[in-house]
Amino acid sequence: MTRTARTPLGVDRSVRNQPERTHAMTAANRPRPAWIIWLLGATLSVLHGVGTGVMTQNAPGRVAFEHTCAVCHGEQGRGSLAPPLVPLTLGYRELLGVVREGGDQMMAFSRTDISDAEVAGVQRYLAGLSTGAPPAAARQRGTATMVEWPYVGGDQANTRSSAAETVTPENVDQLRVAWTWRPDERPRPEFGTVPGNFTSTPLMIDDTVYVSTNYNRVAALDADTGAVLWIFDPRAYEDGMPALGGGFRHRGVTMWRDGETLRIFLASRHRLFCLDARTGQVVASFGDDGVVDLSQDLIWPIDRSHFEFNAAPVVYKDLVIVGSAVGDRVIYRRTPPGDVRAYDARSGALVWSFHPIPQEGEFGTETWENEAWRYTGATNVWAGMTVDETHELVFLPVGNPTNVYYGGQRLGDNLFAESLVALDANTGERAWYFQVVHHGLWDYDLPTQPMLMPITVDGRSIDAVVQLTKQGLTFVFDRVTGEPVWPIEERPVPQSDVPGERTSPTQPFPTRPPALTPTTGMSLDDAFDLTPELQAAAREAMQQFRFGPLYTPPSLEGSLVRPGGGGVVNWGGGAYDAQTGFLYVKTSNIPAVLRLEKFDPATTRNPFADTTDPDYVGYDTAPGGRPTFEGGLLLNKPPYASLVAIDLNAGEIAWRVPFGRGSDRVREHPALAGIDLPARLGTPGAPGAIVTHGGLVFAGGGEDALYAFDKRTGRELWSGALTERSTATPMTYQTSGGRQFILIATGSGSSQELVAFAMP
Numbered sequence: 001m002t003r004t005a006r007t008p009l010g011v012d013r014s015v016r017n018q019p020e021r022t023h024a025m026t027a028a029n030r031p032r033p034a035w036i037i038w039l040l041g042a043t044l045s046v047l048h049g050v051g052t053g054v055m056t057q058n059a060p061g062r063v064a065f066e067h068t069c070a071v072c073h074g075e076q077g078r079g080s081l082a083p084p085l086v087p088l089t090l091g092y093r094e095l096l097g098v099v100r101e102g103g104d105q106m107m108a109f110s111r112t113d114i115s116d117a118e119v120a121g122v123q124r125y126l127a128g129l130s131t132g133a134p135p136a137a138a139r140q141r142g143t144a145t146m147v148e149w150p151y152v153g154g155d156q157a158n159t160r161s162s163a164a165e166t167v168t169p170e171n172v173d174q175l176r177v178a179w180t181w182r183p184d185e186r187p188r189p190e191f192g193t194v195p196g197n198f199t200s201t202p203l204m205i206d207d208t209v210y211v212s213t214n215y216n217r218v219a220a221l222d223a224d225t226g227a228v229l230w231i232f233d234p235r236a237y238e239d240g241m242p243a244l245g246g247g248f249r250h251r252g253v254t255m256w257r258d259g260e261t262l263r264i265f266l267a268s269r270h271r272l273f274c275l276d277a278r279t280g281q282v283v284a285s286f287g288d289d290g291v292v293d294l295s296q297d298l299i300w301p302i303d304r305s306h307f308e309f310n311a312a313p314v315v316y317k318d319l320v321i322v323g324s325a326v327g328d329r330v331i332y333r334r335t336p337p338g339d340v341r342a343y344d345a346r347s348g349a350l351v352w353s354f355h356p357i358p359q360e361g362e363f364g365t366e367t368w369e370n371e372a373w374r375y376t377g378a379t380n381v382w383a384g385m386t387v388d389e390t391h392e393l394v395f396l397p398v399g400n401p402t403n404v405y406y407g408g409q410r411l412g413d414n415l416f417a418e419s420l421v422a423l424d425a426n427t428g429e430r431a432w433y434f435q436v437v438h439h440g441l442w443d444y445d446l447p448t449q450p451m452l453m454p455i456t457v458d459g460r461s462i463d464a465v466v467q468l469t470k471q472g473l474t475f476v477f478d479r480v481t482g483e484p485v486w487p488i489e490e491r492p493v494p495q496s497d498v499p500g501e502r503t504s505p506t507q508p509f510p511t512r513p514p515a516l517t518p519t520t521g522m523s524l525d526d527a528f529d530l531t532p533e534l535q536a537a538a539r540e541a542m543q544q545f546r547f548g549p550l551y552t553p554p555s556l557e558g559s560l561v562r563p564g565g566g567g568v569v570n571w572g573g574g575a576y577d578a579q580t581g582f583l584y585v586k587t588s589n590i591p592a593v594l595r596l597e598k599f600d601p602a603t604t605r606n607p608f609a610d611t612t613d614p615d616y617v618g619y620d621t622a623p624g625g626r627p628t629f630e631g632g633l634l635l636n637k638p639p640y641a642s643l644v645a646i647d648l649n650a651g652e653i654a655w656r657v658p659f660g661r662g663s664d665r666v667r668e669h670p671a672l673a674g675i676d677l678p679a680r681l682g683t684p685g686a687p688g689a690i691v692t693h694g695g696l697v698f699a700g701g702g703e704d705a706l707y708a709f710d711k712r713t714g715r716e717l718w719s720g721a722l723t724e725r726s727t728a729t730p731m732t733y734q735t736s737g738g739r740q741f742i743l744i745a746t747g748s749g750s751s752q753e754l755v756a757f758a759m760p
Helices: 034-050 058-068 092-101 116-127 369-374 532-542
Strands: 176-181 203-205 208-212 218-222 228-232 254-258 261-268 271-276 291-293 314-316 319-322 340-344 350-354 386-388 393-397 419-424 430-435 451-457 460-468 474-478 488-492 506-510 559-561 574-577 582-588 592-594 596-598 619-621 641-647 652-658 689-692 696-699 705-710 716-721 731-734 740-748 751-758
Antiparallel strands (some): 176 751, 208 218, 254 261, 419 430, 559 592, 596 619, 731 740, 740 751
């Protein structure tokens, strides 16, 4: 059968309609063509009539243009009754100056009339129209127009795309290390802490880089030189090691503009900090002297040492919205719940809360048999969220409930676990949802922020939301209605034989796009195949396990599954390019063995066994059984990582190329001596890719190099050596001095480094 997204009846779609407050910028002194003045007068007068907050992203800019400008300026700004708007020759600062100061044929507009963010939306849309004209920010190389990276995902739509185009396929080989910065973090034996991987993706705003470190510190750096401007230390290490499997790590901060003031929000352990972006000092008027205790305001009291944050919050208007992270190894009744909450960005007051585990009287409790919703925890949004200001929605990629691999204590589909949920961003009311995994047992939580983009399918324009998954399946929806863009089928899947377990008979599979990996699950055809002898040995080794298609459940004898919990895609997500219509995804291709045994506190590998309730856990993952043979070779065949481009307008794979050199342990394995191995065996890893209007896709993805690919063909063009292994998704920006930089965080423990590449 075909499954569609579910929308509750009677949802209140009213909005508070509060005006957005944004940061003022000074315009450059430059002559302004009369047609630009005419355009702005006409456009802004209409925008003033439809209210604030409508033009803060490229997609909203397109909608506003089609509704207000196309009648005179023609389709895609090619000109009609009025002159063409493409190519646009004004950058954001100059355009803002026109709006604020006016001209001979246009009155000035105040921020009450139109916010700075709305002007930025107009500029971005006009700069990026699909006529092939390059963005104004990159065309004006001589005028040193700045291209920022103001969010961890590049923009609020999490497209990880940049208008910077100074670095191109023709000159990318000229990139060199321009500067580096070391966080200088080390093990703290007095607190029992050790830094993990340096996974942060920085922001760049107004020529300043803002980056978080493993110990949750925030550093402001000069974007041209890497010089330290300030460092804020929340002293997160004083609470000891986190309960999360990856230990101490952090993936970024978020920004908010309050009039002319820039704020930085940091979610650290159980606290939310508001910082002054100029000084790094806490803003005393927020919360309790600059801090909100996020361990409060939950559906039940918690042990806050089991409650974490490592993703950046999101901001909608004057609300800061947070999820949480709860370690999979923390297993007991009433572990910290995954409530999603919105706080007032000025005062820190709680505005609304959404329960991914529905409570008494709420929709979805019937999917938790025996009232398991009363005691099941986690089901949290750890990967980060996505805000759609145009449609006033926030999208939640929800994670696993407790226990991850055994669900005998939580029978049923378990809404809203492993679901994409759209909320009214003003109220927290549920707009629609789609459950990607029913009654999850595989650690297939939704691992990355949803992505927003306009697509055209069979001549129909759709404001889409895309959710990438660990399974390598790509789910595409109309983000307003929740209807799938292409049919999603409920297909039969293998069933569990573990006592007390009851798996869902079916799971949802999108009919388009195809899976990111050529095959999913494990069959004998997927066995290691670099020599006939090794292929035969791999097939023999596979026989000790249960194996089969995707969603083969954990078992007592051990199930060989692919992907494992690390996923085809993890928190690095994808990158969407409006110029090609392609979604670029760095993927991994690694199996795992899921073997269960009755939980025994004396023998379990779980470091939190002392807090674990054996009767509740039932079964735990068991030691022994690895997806390897012949002394460390993976049972499945390479490549073990790829870079994949999906044509989102067609729902097809545009190209797929191997990513990364791969492990030297494989290359040096005695059984492969004398074998002509592929140049790219594939380097798996969680970090993702970014894309630029210069025609490039950049990714590090777990190797000691940063790679660049041609975004149209997938051809590998360049690699830059790194001192440490890449551990984060990169980002890029162009400073007001006109120089483009590509930054990537690398290393772990005491050896961490933020590396900035640029052309000499």
